[in-house]
Amino acid sequence: MRSIFSTCLLFTTAVSVFGQSVELNGILGKSVKFPAAVKKGGSLMHSGVTIGDVTNGSFSTLGNEKYRDRLQWDSSTGLLSLSGLKMEDIGEYKVQNTDQNINTVFQLNVYIPVSKPHVSITHNEYPCTIECTAERGTGATLSWYREGEKKPLRLLTCGKCSTPGSASDCGEERYIHL
Numbered sequence: 001m002r003s004i005f006s007t008c009l010l011f012t013t014a015v016s017v018f019g020q021s022v023e024l025n026g027i028l029g030k031s032v033k034f035p036a037a038v039k040k041g042g043s044l045m046h047s048g049v050t051i052g053d054v055t056n057g058s059f060s061t062l063g064n065e066k067y068r069d070r071l072q073w074d075s076s077t078g079l080l081s082l083s084g085l086k087m088e089d090i091g092e093y094k095v096q097n098t099d100q101n102i103n104t105v106f107q108l109n110v111y112i113p114v115s116k117p118h119v120s121i122t123h124n125e126y127p128c129t130i131e132c133t134a135e136r137g138t139g140a141t142l143s144w145y146r147e148g149e150k151k152p153l154r155l156l157t158c159g160k161c162s163t164p165g166s167a168s169d170c171g172e173e174r175y176i177h178l
Contacts, residue, residue: 024093025109025111027110029113031084033080034082037078037079043098114137
């Protein structure tokens with residue numbers, strides 16, 4: 001009986017330690033919500049250190065001063081959020097809901113926002129060259145698309161340059177008619 005209990009305890013510990021984390025993406029300077037509710041009791045940890053605590057429906061930030069004005073708790077939804085994202089906020093966060101005994105691990109990525117794409121056309125000779133560039137951005141992919149189509153173009157006569165992806169919510173687009 002004792003060995004069965006030890007085996008069950010070991011299995012439970014292994015699942016909570018080696019459970020998969022949920023990827024959470026944020027943009028530098030913006031805020032992100034951790035989608036795991038804590039209604040009456042729980043905490044938020046960053047890299048193993050408790051940075052926020054909810055006790056009897058009351059919230060307080062703990063530890064490092066860098067979270068004092070940036071970490072919030074919405075008592076109506078139970079969601080924790082971190083505002084004014086910085087590159088140093090990247091890492092593992094754990095939301096512990098002590099009421100329901102649920103731990104949710106998040107891997108927070110912070111991206112630099114993509115600048116508006118710049119399109120340059122060189123048409124000194126045939127064929128012309130059209131180039132789309134962005135000044136900054138993390139994880140950005142620039143592609144050419146024909147209007148109304150979803151596949152990137154290799155050769156085009158009319159298309160647009162856009163900056164899709166997790167690092168940009170702006171959906172900036174430039175259209176070129178040749």
